Structure formats: C-alpha cells, structure tokens
Amino acid sequence: MEANFFDRVYQIVKQIPPGKVTSYGAIAKALGAARSARMVGWAMNAAHNLEDVPAHRVVNRKGLLTGKHHFDGTNLMQQLLESEGITVVDNQIVDFEKHFWQPDISEL
DNA sequence: AAGGTGACCGGCC
DNA sequence: TGGCCGGCCACCT
Numbered sequence: 001m002e003a004n005f006f007d008r009v010y011q012i013v014k015q016i017p018p019g020k021v022t023s024y025g026a027i028a029k030a031l032g033a034a035r036s037a038r039m040v041g042w043a044m045n046a047a048h049n050l051e052d053v054p055a056h057r058v059v060n061r062k063g064l065l066t067g068k069h070h071f072d073g074t075n076l077m078q079q080l081l082e083s084e085g086i087t088v089v090d091n092q093i094v095d096f097e098k099h100f101w102q103p104d105i106s107e108l
Numbered sequence: 109a110a111g112g113t114g115a116c117c118g119g120c121c
Numbered sequence: 122t123g124g125c126c127g128g129c130c131a132c133c134t
Contacts, residue, residue, distance in 0.1 A: 005131060024116055028130095035129045037116040042132065044115055060116065062122060067115030092122095 005031070009043035010050070012103045016057045019085045020101035021093060023061045030103035045070065056080040063096030 012027050024044075028037040040058075047053040048070055056077045060066045068077040068091060078088040087094040 025118090028116080033130070035117075036131080037129090038114055039116090039130050039132085041115040042113090042130090046132090048115085055115085058115080061118095064122090065115090070115060 005039060006043045006046060008108075009040055010047055010053050011108055012105070013044075013047060013053045013055065013058055015103065015107060016054060016101055019099065021057045021059055021063070021081070021086060021096070021099050022101050022103055023059060023063075025061050026100075027058070027103050030105040041067070054080075057084075057101075059093060059096075063093035065091045065093070 008031050009027060012030055013022075016022055024037040024040040025034060028034050028040045031040075033039065044053075044055050044058055044067060048055040048067070055067065056065075056071070058067070065077050065081075065088065068074065071077045078091070081088050081093065086099050093099060
C-alpha cells in the first residue's frame with residue numbers, strides 16, 4: 001500500500017459520516033501537518049475525481065464551499081450537502097461548527 | 109533538478 | 122469573516 005500523503009487524505013475523507021463536514025486544517029492536523037492544509041486542498045483536487053472520496057464534505061475553516069468551482073456544476077456541491085441535511089446559504093454552511101466532524105486518525 | 113503552483117491557515121491591521 | 126501577507130509541503134512540467 002502506498003501510504004502517500006494523498007492516500008492519507010482520502011482515507012480520512014472517506015471516513016466522514018453523512019451529514020457531517022470537516023475542514024482542510026482539521027485533516028491536515030490529523031495527518032500531523034497542520035500547516036500543510038494547502039496540500040490537503042491539492043489532494044482534494046485529485047480526490048474529487050474519485051467517487052470514494054466525498055470531497056463535497058470538505059470545506060475551509062469558514063465553512064465556505066471554496067472548492068465548489070472544481071465540481072461539475074456550480075451548485076452541485078451545495079446540493080449534495082443539502083441532500084445530507086446540511087444547510088448551505090451563499091456558498092457557506094450554516095451552523096458549520098454543529099456539523100463539524102473531527103477526523104480521527106486513530107481509526108486508521 | 110528546480111521552479112511554479114495550489115479547493116489553506118493563522119496572524120495582523 | 123473585512124483584507125493582506127508569509128509559511129509550509131507535495132505534485133507537475
């Protein structure tokens with residue numbers, strides 16, 4: 001198994017339960033590289049191509065759907081989140097902290 | 109091999 | 122969550 005940085009991110013994101021969201025920083029921190037949040041975003045860029053990785057559940061720390069532009073449409077990401085019970089207004093998740101899910105690397 | 113790039117974060121104004 | 126700046130790490134050409 002190639003335990004690459006990307007794969008690590010994928011494993012974390014795949015563990016995000018429905019109706020929950022997390023931030024890049026949280027994932028980066030779980031990986032032990034809190035300052036490498038940018039890398040997480042990079043990983044997502046490739047990850048969003050994979051159906052196994054619910055990239056739509058990953059947003060920045062403000063709860064903004066910054067990466068929505070990388071999805072097929074413009075409101076696709078929002079639709080997916082709303083479909084899971086998450087309210088999204090103006091590309092921002094309402095009660096972000098309430099829906100926030102902290103990655104648990106111990107599960108790996 | 110080196111440089112540019114990127115869906116960010118935290119700190120400061 | 123208004124805006125700007127530096128840092129950090131891996132991927133791509």
